[in-house]
Amino acid sequence: MTINLVLKNCKIVKADGILEGNIAVENGKIADIKIAGLPEADEIIDCKGKIVLPGMVDAHVHFREPGLTYKEDFSTGSMSAAFGGVTTILDMPNNKPFIDTQKKFEDKRKLVKTKSYVDYGFHFGVSSENLEEIKKVNAFGYKVYLSDRERITYEDMQKALSMVNGKVFSVHPEDPDLAKGINRPIEAETTAISKVLEMNFYGNSVNFVHSTCMEAVDLVRASSKSVTNMVDVPHLFLNSTHIEKIGAYAKMQPPLRSHENVNELWENLDKIDSIGTDHAPHTIEEKEQEFEIAPPGIPGVETALPLLMNAAYHNRISWEQIVKLYATKPAEIYKIKGKGSIEIGNDADFVIVDRKREWTIKAEYLHSKCGWTPYENWTVRGFVEKVFLRGNPIVDQENLIGKKGLGREMINEKSNNSM
Ligand code: NCD
Ligand code: ZN
Numbered sequence: 001m002t003i004n005l006v007l008k009n010c011k012i013v014k015a016d017g018i019l020e021g022n023i024a025v026e027n028g029k030i031a032d033i034k035i036a037g038l039p040e041a042d043e044i045i046d047c048k049g050k051i052v053l054p055g056m057v058d059a060h061v062h063f064r065e066p067g068l069t070y071k072e073d074f075s076t077g078s079m080s081a082a083f084g085g086v087t088t089i090l091d092m093p094n095n096k097p098f099i100d101t102q103k104k105f106e107d108k109r110k111l112v113k114t115k116s117y118v119d120y121g122f123h124f125g126v127s128s129e130n131l132e133e134i135k136k137v138n139a140f141g142y143k144v145y146l147s148d149r150e151r152i153t154y155e156d157m158q159k160a161l162s163m164v165n166g167k168v169f170s171v172h173p174e175d176p177d178l179a180k181g182i183n184r185p186i187e188a189e190t191t192a193i194s195k196v197l198e199m200n201f202y203g204n205s206v207n208f209v210h211s212t213c214m215e216a217v218d219l220v221r222a223s224s225k226s227v228t229n230m231v232d233v234p235h236l237f238l239n240s241t242h243i244e245k246i247g248a249y250a251k252m253q254p255p256l257r258s259h260e261n262v263n264e265l266w267e268n269l270d271k272i273d274s275i276g277t278d279h280a281p282h283t284i285e286e287k288e289q290e291f292e293i294a295p296p297g298i299p300g301v302e303t304a305l306p307l308l309m310n311a312a313y314h315n316r317i318s319w320e321q322i323v324k325l326y327a328t329k330p331a332e333i334y335k336i337k338g339k340g341s342i343e344i345g346n347d348a349d350f351v352i353v354d355r356k357r358e359w360t361i362k363a364e365y366l367h368s369k370c371g372w373t374p375y376e377n378w379t380v381r382g383f384v385e386k387v388f389l390r391g392n393p394i395v396d397q398e399n400l401i402g403k404k405g406l407g408r409e410m411i412n413e414k415s416n417n418s419m
Contacts, residue, residue, distance in 0.1 A: 003031055005391055006041040007350065010052040012342050015324035023052070025348040028390035033344060045386075047352055053305075053323055055087025055118075055349030055389065057340045059141065059330040060170070060209050060230065060276030061301055063089075065112055067096025072281040072369045074115040075404055077301065080279075080367040082117045082394050082402060084302035085351035085384040088331070088339045088410070089118060090140050093125035098151075100125040102136040109409060116407030117400075118389060119347075121336065123170060128156040135163055138412045140334045141207070142167055146192050147174035147253065158199045165203035168334055170230075171196055173208045173216070174254055182292055184255050186213050193219045201225055207333055210235070210278060212254045214264045217271050228273040228333050233304045236265060236275070238374060248287045248294030249374050252280065255296075269321055274329040277304045281370035299368045303361055303375050309353060309382025336410060348391040357383035365398075 005025040012019045012033065024032040024039050038044065063077035074091075081089055093099035099108055105124055112120075124139035128151065134142055142160070145151050152160075161169065173196065178188035193208055193216055205226035211217055212235045220229045234252055239259045242250040250256055265272065280297025287294050308326065311317045323341070331340025338347040361375045387395035387402075394402025 003039045003041040004043070005348070006038055006044045007047050007052060007352075008038055008044055009049050010047045011049060013051060013053050013319045013323050014342060015320055015328040017320060023342065023348075023350070025391040028348055028392070029338070030342060030344050030346050030348050033342065050385070051319060051353045051355055052342070053085065053319075053351040053353060054327045054340055054342045054346075055351055055387065056085050056305055057088040057327045057330040057336060058086045058277050058279070058301055058304070059090040059274070059334050060092065060232070061089045061279040062092045062094065062281065062297065064281065065095060065115075066108060071283055072299075074112040075117070076367060076369040077279070077281075078115070078117040078120065078407055079400065080299075080302040082387055082389075082400070083367055083384065085305040085353070085387055086301055087118045087349040087387065087389045087394075088120070088336060089301070090121045090123055090334060093123050093143050094145070098125050098127065100127045100130040101133045105137045105139070113409070114405040117394060117402050117404060118407045119339070119349075119410055120407055121334070121410045121412065126157070126160050126169070127151045128153060131156060131160050131163060134160055134167075140168065140336065140410070140412050141170040144169055144171045146196075147172055147176055147179050149176040154195050157196070161199060161202050161204050167204045169204055169206045170209045171206055172210060172253075179254070182251075182255070184253065186215060186257070189213065189254055190215050190219060197223050197225060197227065205333075207274075209276065210254050211272075212257050213261050214268055214271075217265075217268065220273075221271060230274045230276045230330070231265060231272050232276060232278040233300050233307065234278065234298045234374070236262065237307050238298075242374065243291075246374055248289065248291045249372065250298070251287075251291060251294055251296050252278070252298045253296040266316055269317060269325070272325060274333060275304075275325040276330065277301045279368075281368050283370060284372055287372070298374055299370050300373070302366050302368065303373060305351070305384060306361065306380045306382050307375065309355060310380035313355065313381040335412065337413075339410075348388060350386075350388040351384055352386040354383045354385045356381060359383055
């Protein structure tokens with residue numbers, strides 16, 4: 001047996017520890033992990049003791065296809081992901097049109113089929129009008145925008161839960177009566193979470209995709225239901241003072257919280273289940289409008305891992321926690337097979353990092369179509385040096401090696417559509 005590729009002298013980071021060794025890749029999968037000894041291989045890359053992470057799994061991105069491709073499209077979004085060391089994404093359904101029927105879902109699958117640089121899956125939109133449709137599609141996640149009563153009510157979310165089982169409902173938890181316009185207090189979030197936790201899940205699970213504060217995290221932890229939380233990257237690296245500094249560029253929903261609130265999240269990382277970016281690009285023109293009318297949302301799929309690596313450099317988070325929160329757990333929560341961890345049999349998705357390299361984030365270096373970042377001129381330590389997708393090199397330093405269309409749609413085989 002000849003192995004296609006060996007990465008030697010790696011510091012392999014797993015959610016539960018760091019291992020020094022060599023990784024053998026065959027047919028796009030991890031064939032072996034050895035502490036010593038190398039098999040014959042077509043190609044050997046000497047990592048020289050560098051940190052090797054699994055490709056990150058970002059379960060919350062908005063790549064804007066169809067209908068809003070002036071902000072981002074699947075190619076620019078997934079290219080941005082690749083440069084950020086993110087090799088698996090789940091895309092959100094708030095497109096134009098909103099993806100809430102089987103027909104729209106299938107059309108979207110066809111539309112993006114040849115466009116991605118990384119592997120991807122989809123969220124399906126749950127809306128009051130189309131509850132019957134959720135039984136017909138096999139998505140990784142079912143997105144519920146509780147903040148938008150026009151789209152869905154608590155009652156209809158409960159109905160939706162009763163119609164399927166074994167599904168993951170990704171819930172945007174803001175109570176529509178308490179979150180209004182730009183006034184969106186923490187109580188809006190805790191109220192929505194409490195109401196959902198009172199529902200009967202009927203064998204489904206719930207992931208609160210924007211948990212911004214410890215009050216929300218604690219409610220989830222206290223529940224005996226199948227429920228998890230996901231904290232967005234902006235809620236860890238930005239706070240409400242950034243709204244004064246950069247205006248609508250720091251506007252998102254749920255909003256950025258106080259500095260104290262952000263610190264509390266950092267002090268309790270062990271209580272958080274997962275991290276996602278909520279990469280939500282809008283154009284500079286849109287963000288230059290008055291704060292009240294500018295659309296909410298912050299891009300970040302390319303900057304998340306560098307920011308987290310910088311936090312690791314400053315001992316605010318461990319490398320194992322980065323892998324756990326931003327790769328292993330998201331793959332586990334959404335049942336994405338073969339992703340999120342360097343294990344024999346998993347896909348050979350890797351990120352080789354230069355943890356000491358210092359660089360300054362600038363929008364001009366990034367690949368999102370939106371052309372801006374709230375982290376402009378932030379200097380970070382930690383650089384994504386090489387990225388592999390199923391054994392294929394896709395990024396080497398500043399160069400894109402991967403081809404458009406190499407990214408595959410992942411199919412959620414196990415999910416059960418009927419009761
Ligand atoms: C998101 C967007 O722009 O699509 N905006 C945001 O502020 N988070 C929508 C969303 O995720 O709710
Ligand atoms: Zn979002």
